[in-house]
Amino acid sequence: DAKTTQPNSMESNEEEPVHLPCNHSTISGTDYIHWYRQLPSQGPEYVIHGLTSNVNNRMASLAIAEDRKSSTLILHRATLRDAAVYYCILRDYGGSQGNLIFGKGTKLSVKP
Amino acid sequence: DAGVIQSPRHEVTEMGQEVTLRCKPISGHDYLFWYRQTMMRGLELLIYFNNNVPIDDSGMPEDRFSAKMPNASFSTLKIQPSEPRDSAVYFCASSLGRGSYNEQFFGPGTRLTVL
Numbered sequence: 001d002a003k004t005t006q007p008n009s010m011e012s013n014e015e016e017p018v019h020l021p022c023n024h025s026t027i028s029g030t031d032y033i034h035w036y037r038q039l040p041s042q043g044p045e046y047v048i049h050g051l052t053s054n055v056n057n058r059m060a061s062l063a064i065a066e067d068r069k070s071s072t073l074i075l076h077r078a079t080l081r082d083a084a085v086y087y088c089i090l091r092d093y094g095g096s097q098g099n100l101i102f103g104k105g106t107k108l109s110v111k112p
Numbered sequence: 113d114a115g116v117i118q119s120p121r122h123e124v125t126e127m128g129q130e131v132t133l134r135c136k137p138i139s140g141h142d143y144l145f146w147y148r149q150t151m152m153r154g155l156e157l158l159i160y161f162n163n164n165v166p167i168d169d170s171g172m173p174e175d176r177f178s179a180k181m182p183n184a185s186f187s188t189l190k191i192q193p194s195e196p197r198d199s200a201v202y203f204c205a206s207s208l209g210r211g212s213y214n215e216q217f218f219g220p221g222t223r224l225t226v227l
Binding site for chain 2: 100
């Protein structure tokens with residue numbers, strides 16, 4: 001799986017939007033972009049994924065650059081519960097590897 | 113569904129003792145994964161199963177570690193003998209299919225401390 005680069009940490013204020021960046025300059029045409037997050041003392045949980053087009057779900061939005069070398073996870077209104085480590089992961093289409101390969105992620109702090 | 117269930121949630125043992133961690137995947141899921149998380153190495157895959165058959169165990173650190181999946185609803189990860197460096201949080205996850213679009217569901221983890 002191709003490598004991703006994320007900032008180590010970010011801060012946000014409650015009820016403000018948060019943009020979490022991820023660089024993946026070596027992404028291949030068949031790589032999906034996945035985001036997981038890990039709340040304190042919990043297992044990781046799926047947030048969103050996409051291939052080329054921007055994606056929205058109830059948790060977040062995923063904006064993918066036109067060249068796909070970067071993406072941004074958008075939390076529209078951060079809450080205290082969104083404080084977590086966010087992982088950006090690339091997974092090859094067809095899944096030659098079933099597992100997820102986690103990097104260090106971005107630790108998001110949310111201030112009240 | 114109750115989600116992925118792991119037991120025990122916490123385990124404290126002494127070096128040299130046998131440790132068994134347990135996992136019940138989500139009903140109907142055909143893939144089961146064991147991960148380990150430490151401060152130094154982050155989250156890393158140990159082994160995964162498809163339809164109860166081990167597919168990739170290249171992440172298992174040593175022969176002291178073994179994993180089984182006797183049926184679709186139960187898996188164990190055993191460490192024998194345990195060592196202090198095995199202290200970590202162990203997560204079990206399951207998914208329906210292994211494709212790159214398949215969401216993995218993680219359990220709450222077992223925090224293992226080996227004294």
